[in-house]
Amino acid sequence: MAFVEQHIHDAPTSFWSKYIVSYDHKVIGKQFLWYGIFFLMVGGLMALLIRWTLAYPGVPFPVIGNLLFPHTNGVVPPDTYAMLFTMHGTIMIFFAITPILTGFLGNFCIPLLIGARDMIFPTLNMLSFWFAMASGVLLLGSLCLPLGAAAGGWTSYPTLSTNLGQPGVGQTLWLLSLFLFGVSSTMGAVNYITTVITLRAPGMGYFKMPLTIWGLWLTAILNAIFVPVLGAGLLLLTFDRVFGTTFFLAGAAATSGKGDPILFQHVFWIFGHPEVYILILPAWGLVSDILAFFSRKPAFGYKMTALSLSAITILSTVVYGHHMYTTQMSPLLTQSFMTLTMLISIPSAIFFANWLGTLWKGSIRFDSPMLFALGVVFVFGLGGLTGLYLASTSIDLYLHDTYFVVGHFHYTMAASVLLGGFAGTYFWFPKMFGRMMDERLAKIHFWATMLPLNGIFMGMMMVGWAGMHRRLYNPFIYEFMHKLIPVNQFITFSAVAMGLAQFIFLYNLFKTVFSKNYPAAPANPWNVGTLEWQIPSPAPHYNFLEIPHVKCGPHELGNPNLPDGRDFQYQTEELVKA
């Protein structure tokens, strides 16, 4: 079937159509970026409140404590503590990371990197952003309720999340908000998948796509398949809360005692484990590209990396049980889940080795995107390795519900994803805004983030290994915990330091976007050959005046036979023999 290119749509003229209800994937991408940054700040503040409580239980939170909790003279109360870690997790996963990595990077990169003029369904794209907006407003609104927002954990397990555990409307709003968010993600996923399948520029076979696209595409596939599973769980729980059904109510909690709380855990983790890959795959993809670009050589084992990412995607669908080792599943099941989980380390090890292979003997340039990408290699290495400890049932019986798990998933998820998001933002910034961010500030930002980050999450793994439970308001009522008070304080100070470091980024961002007389960025500041760097910076609203014809892969760098001293090839050029 002959490829048919999208027509060029007219440029929007009013402020309204340009920035508010825009159909342009680049604008929608930026909307998701601002959205994510806003929620990062909200979620980050919650994290600091949690950390303060763990380092100084019973001591008022400095500066704004009295404002937030006047009834307790500025001390975080216990029920609020539960609400804080619930909302922190929810906000970070769904309202910060997802918008930034899939909403922003997905929207911004997919059409540009595959040589398309826009997403295939621009209206659906716009709707997807506004659904996300409605969902965010609902969630924030729930913070103002008399009984407070949801407090049953980001996993919202029954019975905690039923009317008995959570009598307030907060939990119901949480369910609705997440359902709306799921609808938004699913709309995005349908759009991304179809765009990648049908709008790749002529000549761009699947194995000529940048790995960033591979990551985003696989994420969209997981999204389309597994977010509806969560959706079903959320709806049934909503029915339990609002209409009196008893899907998940058990024992004395239910009038007739016939529901099954564990059923919710199955449904949640069938979604929940793929979800963590939904979050990380875009970061893996773009790190794979950036490592190659800034080592000035082709990505090592490109095809194997793409295939490993696909294998992980497939395997991620069958390992969810490792979150439920302690629910008295049959030993046969736990052991099967253990084996399957361990299997994931094979493709993981392959692409990780490929990352190292890409770096090997490269002429590495330490620009800010590269620093952040290297950061991902480091923190994901640690996160993945600690996953293996948890995957083993016997060790997990001890570690489950300790801070070791919290350390593990912050390394794999929070740290890798955050650093990956920064790498992408610094890297594509010139294409978004037509200006270069201040490199010196960016590098300071990197180190000011990276060092305390390890202080926080390494610290968490240490206290977890020593037996500190997660979700406790005051773990120091246990005597063995007393010796861990200094470590907890160290973690808290690292968290404050990391929080402060983000203001460097914000300052850099706002300065570059809004200050006048800023020098314009060249079309291709990093000397990279993928399609988006052949068009002007910032990209015009129609992206490509002429749809490019792709002739070679995305990482053709460092070939000594290239003409006129260049060390990279554009994807539209015929491959020069090395």
Add this chain to the structure above:
Amino acid sequence: MMKNPANEYKRFQNTVAMTVTLITFGMLFGTLFLGYFLARFNAPTWPPVEIENMPKLLPFLSTLVMALSSYTYFKMEKEEEKRKTFWWATFGLGILFLVLQYVLWNALAASGILVSNGQVPSMVYGFTWLHAGHIVVALMTLLYLGRYIFRRPEELTEAKLVNVGKFWHFLGVIWLLMYLMLFVL
């Protein structure tokens, strides 16, 4: 509905999108079915006492209506001269299905099967609510299609007809499965 490459390609794109969409809806209902099977295999006896006096005739009628509407939709796609008639038939059958569901819920409540009676009644109500919700959405897509059939037939593409149809038939299949699970087997 001319066959030119641009239309062909558009149709290909819409097919991909619709397939992904139906997979997502399939997963939503699939999750419900998973819950049903877990409950069923863990139950000491089946049917559980609380659903022994389950109404049989109403769900059967609903199934007939659903099947008939799939048939009329099919006819609507094929027979261009009678398209408007078959559109009305399909739409009417969709409304009739919703009415039957409403009657069913009332009948269940009248025979003492209440939402709060345990997991199985919860399923009967919860699953049929969700399915009915989807029927409402499907009726809206049918209205959207009606705009083209009645007002702007020259803009009616095959892709539109086929895709709304896929959703309609899909909901029919889901209903059939629900009917078999909840009321027959």
